[in-house]
Amino acid sequence: MRILNARLRETDGLHDVEVSNGRFTSITPAASIPGDAATAPASNDLDGSLRISVDVFDARGRMLVPQFVDAHLHLDYANTVGKPRLNESGTLFEAIDIWADHKAMGFVNKDLIKQNATNAIRAEVSNGVGFIRTHVDVTDPNLTALEAILEVKDEVREWCEVQIISFPQNGIFAYPNGNSLMEESLRRGADVVGGIPHFERSLTSGLRSVDWIFELAEKYDKLIDVHCDEIDDESSRFLEYMADLAVERSMQGRVTASHVVAMAYYKSGYMAKLLSKLREADVRFAINPTENLHLQGWGTDAPIPRGMAPIRTLIEGGLNVALGQDSIADPWYPIGEGDMLRILDFGLHVGHMLNEQYLGNCLDLITVNGAKNMGISDRYGIAVGNPASAIILDAPTDKEALWHQSDVLLSLHNGSVVFEREPQRTTWGSAVQS
Incomplete structure (x- = not known):
């Protein structure tokens, strides 16, 4: 050719x-x-x-x-909007409650998950995506979604590369046997260790969950990608602890922090200290502009912040930032079609990055930067x-x-x-x- x-x-x-x-x-x-x-x-x-x-x-x-990279997606949630009900408040925590009901009411069906996920992948691929990093909910005793997405990963391998993150949607320790399910998911074929420390029952449990994430990553030689500080609360600071552990355990460059919307509320003094630690740990970031613009900022007084991580600050701090769709028609986000140029458009607007310094190489955010997060840079690119x-x-x-x-x-x-x-x-x- x-x-x-x-x-x-x-x-x-x-x-x-x-x-x-x-x-x-x-x-x-x-x-x-x-x-x-x-x-x-x-x-x-x-x-x-x-x-x-x-x-x-x-x-x-x-x-x-290079084909676009969607650095953060949830294929097992795709095309489930309205089942069992719509998210009327538009908030993150109502979405999580809806998903718990979705599972409890028997909507978790392997064949349906496969069909919905494959349709979502087709939508993404039709928009130029060739590489997807997907989180898959493993807080399910049967690991139904994991088995479904593992099969989909194999079925689409000729036309799209899918990387699976073991994601404990309802918490590693907040969910019964969540830690055991995480480990079992890695044995069955999950590629990356995930987490959600801000959703654990306490600060102590959240920190303990981060320790467990790093232990699993070391034991199974896996990368890490954690839903981190996805909350409108400046006191949520699990990101700093993750950076410290990455250095202590010599895992620099192997850790991705997703969402980190609490960073939008950090004061400048703490941010300066944090950026130095993040650089030392070579933490990577997966930011989801459209979804967090929709989910965040509901519970705060005026003026209402939009709750997206400070992309420009991270980039100017020398850190790797990639963008993701996050959701396609699910309880968290009612629309979405895997159009990474649309995601990029939102990210640059909200990040105040519509100047030549960023416009000239803006595709990095949906190509090479995502490849770094996925650990495929050595075989990605023209x-x-x-x-x-x-x-x-x-x-x-x-x-x-x-x-x-x-x-x-x-x-x-x-x-x-x-x-x-x-x-x-x-x-x-x-x-x-x-």
Whole structure:
């Protein structure tokens, strides 16, 4: 397979890219550049299909980028909104209560979970995603959701890579035998150790749960990704304890903190101290802009904060930040379709990051940064020898892809075509043309 006249991020000019046996085998300056591709400020004016022969595509100056990474999702919750009831308050804790009722009322059905999860993955993949890190609820004596998502992971492996986090939705110690279920889930095939310390019954139990998370990660040689401080409370500071443990146990770069919305309330003095610790521990972050904008800020007095972690502060502090969809039509979030450009749009707006410093490489937040969280950086990206998992965006730059919410016109996963799509075009009526 050959892709001609592709624009690569952080590289001048256009390039021809060759793929063989599922990997990138050659990346060279373009041999022939179409007349409008080299200088076109945007690709919205380029017509026609990219495919020019059986195994040759002409990007015509559009960007070839790695497939998007959704750094935080809940596939086992997908497409369950309204079962057994809607979240009328819009709060995180009502959503958790609804999910407990969902399980107690017998809605946890393996076949239905698989169907809902597969549909969610298809939605994500249709928007350019090729890598998903999903949390899966293991506070269930039967581990039904885990078994379902393990099967889905295998069934979709040819067109999407799924990484599974053992997630104790109702608490490691707050839920009966939660710690044993966590360990059993890792034995059965979960890839990453999760947690939710702020939902344990007390501060002491929360700290104890973090200790247990690190013990499991060491015992089974797993990465860590914890729902951490997802609460509108500046006194919630499990993140600092996680950073300390990462250093003490020599697990720098192996820990991801998800949500961390309490950081939005930290005072500057404590934040400065915390950022230094986070850098030393090389903690990574998974931030979910749309969901936390919806869930947080309900229980505070005016002025109402929006309750999203300070993305810009984390990045300027030298920390790795990736974005996630988090939910697709479930008790926590009633909509969502895995459109990572939409997630990026929200994140940059709320983070006050619509300046050239961030717009120029904004796709990092939904590509390479997520790959770092997943621990796949050594085989992710457009480079000779890497698996050919990439997309062509209908835009020439990061900024324009965000600006126009550009379509994905071609998606490859491990060298195979996942889908191709013709550019959308508008034909104006005579009244407009005149």
